[in-house]
Amino acid sequence: MSVEQASRPSAFGERLPEWLRAREVELPGLGTMRLVETMVLVVVGLLLAIATIDDVVLQTHVNHRLVADLSTWRSHTGHDYKNVGVEQDIYGHTTRDTVCGNTKPGPPKERTQICLQMTGPVVGGRREVHGGWYLPAKSDDLRTVRYGCFGAAIAEGRCPR
Amino acid sequence: MSAAAQSVGSAPRARSERWAPALAGALALVLLAAAAEIVLDGAAGHSALIPKSPVIAGWLNGVGERLGFRVFLIALLASVVAYAGLVALTRHTELGAISKRAAIVLIGALHVIVFAGPILLSTDVFSYIAYARMGVEHGLNPYLHGPASIVHDPVYDYVGQDWKHVATAYGPFYTLLSYPLGLLSVTAALWGMKLMALVASVGTLVLTWRCARQRELDPVWAILVVGANPLYVIYGLGGAHNDLIMLAAMMGAVSLTIGTTSRGREAGAAATIVAGALVKATVAALLPFMIVSRRRLAPIVGAVSMLLLGALIGYAAFGIHGIDVVSALNRDAAFVSTDSFAAEIAHLFGKPGVFPVDHDLLKVGLVLIVLHLLWRTWRGYDWIAASGWALLAISVTSTWLLAWYILWPLPLAVVTRERRLLIATLAVQGLFVIHQMTPLLAPVS
Numbered sequence: 382m383s384v385e386q387a388s389r390p391s392a393f394g395e396r397l398p399e400w401l402r403a404r405e406v407e408l409p410g411l412g413t414m415r416l417v418e419t420m421v422l423v424v425v426g427l428l429l430a431i432a433t434i435d436d437v438v439l440q441t442h443v444n445h446r447l448v449a450d451l452s453t454w455r456s457h458t459g460h461d462y463k464n465v466g467v468e469q470d471i472y473g474h475t476t477r478d479t480v481c482g483n484t485k486p487g488p489p490k491e492r493t494q495i496c497l498q499m500t501g502p503v504v505g506g507r508r509e510v511h512g513g514w515y516l517p518a519k520s521d522d523l524r525t526v527r528y529g530c531f532g533a534a535i536a537e538g539r540c541p542r
Numbered sequence: 543m544s545a546a547a548q549s550v551g552s553a554p555r556a557r558s559e560r561w562a563p564a565l566a567g568a569l570a571l572v573l574l575a576a577a578a579e580i581v582l583d584g585a586a587g588h589s590a591l592i593p594k595s596p597v598i599a600g601w602l603n604g605v606g607e608r609l610g611f612r613v614f615l616i617a618l619l620a621s622v623v624a625y626a627g628l629v630a631l632t633r634h635t636e637l638g639a640i641s642k643r644a645a646i647v648l649i650g651a652l653h654v655i656v657f658a659g660p661i662l663l664s665t666d667v668f669s670y671i672a673y674a675r676m677g678v679e680h681g682l683n684p685y686l687h688g689p690a691s692i693v694h695d696p697v698y699d700y701v702g703q704d705w706k707h708v709a710t711a712y713g714p715f716y717t718l719l720s721y722p723l724g725l726l727s728v729t730a731a732l733w734g735m736k737l738m739a740l741v742a743s744v745g746t747l748v749l750t751w752r753c754a755r756q757r758e759l760d761p762v763w764a765i766l767v768v769g770a771n772p773l774y775v776i777y778g779l780g781g782a783h784n785d786l787i788m789l790a791a792m793m794g795a796v797s798l799t800i801g802t803t804s805r806g807r808e809a810g811a812a813a814t815i816v817a818g819a820l821v822k823a824t825v826a827a828l829l830p831f832m833i834v835s836r837r838r839l840a841p842i843v844g845a846v847s848m849l850l851l852g853a854l855i856g857y858a859a860f861g862i863h864g865i866d867v868v869s870a871l872n873r874d875a876a877f878v879s880t881d882s883f884a885a886e887i888a889h890l891f892g893k894p895g896v897f898p899v900d901h902d903l904l905k906v907g908l909v910l911i912v913l914h915l916l917w918r919t920w921r922g923y924d925w926i927a928a929s930g931w932a933l934l935a936i937s938v939t940s941t942w943l944l945a946w947y948i949l950w951p952l953p954l955a956v957v958t959r960e961r962r963l964l965i966a967t968l969a970v971q972g973l974f975v976i977h978q979m980t981p982l983l984a985p986v987s
Contacts, residue, residue, distance in 0.1 A: 397837065401837065402837060403835065403836055403837040403838070404921065404922030405922070406922055407918075407921055407922035407923050418962075419962065422962065422966060426966070426969055428887065429883050429886075429887075429938070429970070429973055430973060431890065432883060432886040432887045432889070432890040433883075433886055433973045433976055433977050434976070435886070435889065435890045436885075436886040436889050436890070436977060437976060437977060437979060437980055437983070439889060440980040440984075441980050441983045441984040442984075444980060444981070444983075444984030444985070444986050445984050447986055448984070448985075448986055
C-alpha cells in the first residue's frame with residue numbers, strides 16, 4: 382500500500398490526543414488487509430467481466446434473431462418494408478418473437494398489419510413461423526384488437542375469439 | 543562491470559531506444575487517425591451515433607461518410623489498443639518512447655480534432671443549453687421544470703427524448719455558469735459549451751501534470767493516461783460534458799493540498815471541492831477523505847464557508863429547489879442504463895432488470911466500501927487514492943452508468959502510487975468498451 386505524507390499537525394492538531402492526530406505514514410500491520418483487498422478486487426473484477434461478456438453474448442443472440450426475424454417476415458409476406466415492428470424476448474427466457482408490419486404499402490401501422498410469431502433457432506438466416514394474427518390499422522399489438530389468428534396462435538389463444 | 547559486459551548490456555537498450563519512439567509514434571498516429579475518422583464521419587450527419595444538432599461542423603462535411611456502428615466501434619477498438627500500448631510503453635521512462643513535447647502535441651491534436659467536430663454520442667449538452675435558455679430567455683426555474691416547458695424554443699428539438707420532462711440535476715454554480723450562453727443562439731451556445739469543455743479539460747490536464755510532479759511521479763505519463771484516454775477524448779470531450787468542469791475543480795483541490803501545510807490552501811482545497819460539487823455533486827465524495835486525512839479545522843471551515851456561500855447563491859437564484867441536491871440525486875439514482883454493471887449482473891442471474899431491492903443492495907455495498915476507505919484513510923492511507931476508489935465504486939455500483947462516469951477516478955489514479963486504482967479504473971473502462979461491441983459482432987441491417 383502506498384504511504385503518502387500527510388501534513389504536519391496544526392496547533393489544533395497538536396492538541397488532539399495521539400490516536401486522533403493526522404498520520405504521516407499508514408499504521409503498520411495491514412499486510413493481510415492488502416491481500417484480502419486485492420482478492421476481493423479480483424473476485425469483483427471477474428464477476429464484472431463474466432457479466433459483461435454474458436451480456437454481450439446475450440445481445441449478440443438477440444441481434445442475430447432480430448435479423449433473421451426481419452428476413453423471415455419479409456420473405457413470408459413478400460413485402461420488403463423497412464419499418465417493421467419487432468417484439469423480442471430480449472432476456473433469453475424463450476426464443477419467441479413477434480414481428481408486425483403493414484399488409485399494404487404505407488406509413489408504419491397506418492394499414493392493416495400482419496403479425497408473425499417466430500420461434501426456434503436461426504437456420505440459413507431465417508426462423509420458423511409458428512403462427513400469427515392480424516391487427517387493424519393504427520393499432521398496437523394488444524390481444525383485444527387481434528383477429529384472424531392462424532397456426533399455433535389459435536391453440537395458444539392469442540386472439541380474443 | 544567490465545567494458546565487455548557493459549557493451550553487451552547496452553546493446554539491447556540501444557535497440558529499444560530506437561524502436562520505442564518509433565512504436566510510440568505509430569500508436570499516436572493510430573489514436574489521431576481513429577479520432578479523425580469518428581469526427582469526419584460524424585460531421586457527415588445522419589448517424590445514430592451523432593445526436594440531432596444544428597450544423598456546427600459543416601465545413602468538415604463531404605470528407606467522411608455517414609458514421610455507422612461498425613466504423614465507430616472499429617475506430618474505438620483501435621484507439622483503445624493504441625492507448626493501451628502507449629500507456630504501457632511510456633510507463634518505462636528509460637525507453638524514452640515519448641518526449642514531453644510529443645505528448646503535449648498528441649494530446650493537443652486529439653483535443654483540436656474533437657473540438658472542431660460535431661457533438662458526439664450524447665444529447666446532454668442540449669439539456670445544458672435548454673436549462674440555460676429556460677432561465678435566461680423564458681424566466682423559468684430549471685430546477686422545477688424540464689425542457690418540455692419550452693417546446694417552442696429552438697433548442698427543444700435537440701434535447702434527448704428521455705430528458706424532456708426532467709428538471710436539471712446539476713448544481714447551481716454550473717447552472718449560473720451556463721446562463722450567459724442562454725443569451726446566445728443555439729449554435730453559438732453549443733460552441734460555448736464545447737469551449738468550456740475544452741478549457742476544463744486543459745485545466746484538468748495542467749493540474750494533473752502539476753500534482754504528478756509534486757508527488758515525484760512522471761507528469762508526461764500522467765497526462766498521457768488522462769488526456770489520450772479514448773473515453774475521455776471521444777465521449778467526455780466529444781460530448782462536451784460538464785463532468786470535465788467537475789474534474790478540473792477536483793484536480794484544483796488536490797493540487798492545493800499536495801506538499802503544503804498551509805491552512806489557507808487546505809481551506810481553499812475543501813472550498814474548491816464544494817464548489818465542484820455545486821457544479822456536479824459527485825465530487826463531494828472527496829471531502830470526507832480529505833477531512834479525515836488532514837484532521838484540521840481549516841478544511842472544515844473552508845468547506846462549510848463555501849457550502850454556505852453556495853446555498854445562499856443557489857437559494858437567491860433558484861429558491862429552495864436550487865439547493866435541494868438530495869432530491870435530484872435520489873431521482874437520478876433510480877435510473878437504469880443498459881451499460882450499468884448492475885443491469886449486466888441482473889441479466890447474468892436471469893433477471894429482466896434491476897429491481898428496487900437491487901438498488902438498496904448496491905447502496906449498502908457502496909456505504910460499506912466508503913466506510914472501509916475512511917477507516918484506511920484514518921490509519922494513514924493516501925486520501926487521494928481513497929477518493930479515487932470511492933469515485934470508482936460510485937460508478938460501478940450506479941445503475942445509471944455512462945462512459946464519462948468512469949473517467950472520474952482517472953486523474954486521481956495517476957497522481958497516486960496506488961497502482962491497483964489505475965489498473966481497476968482502466969479495467970472497468972475496458973469492460974465498458976467490450977459491452978459496446980454487440981453491433982460489431984451481430985450487425986442489424
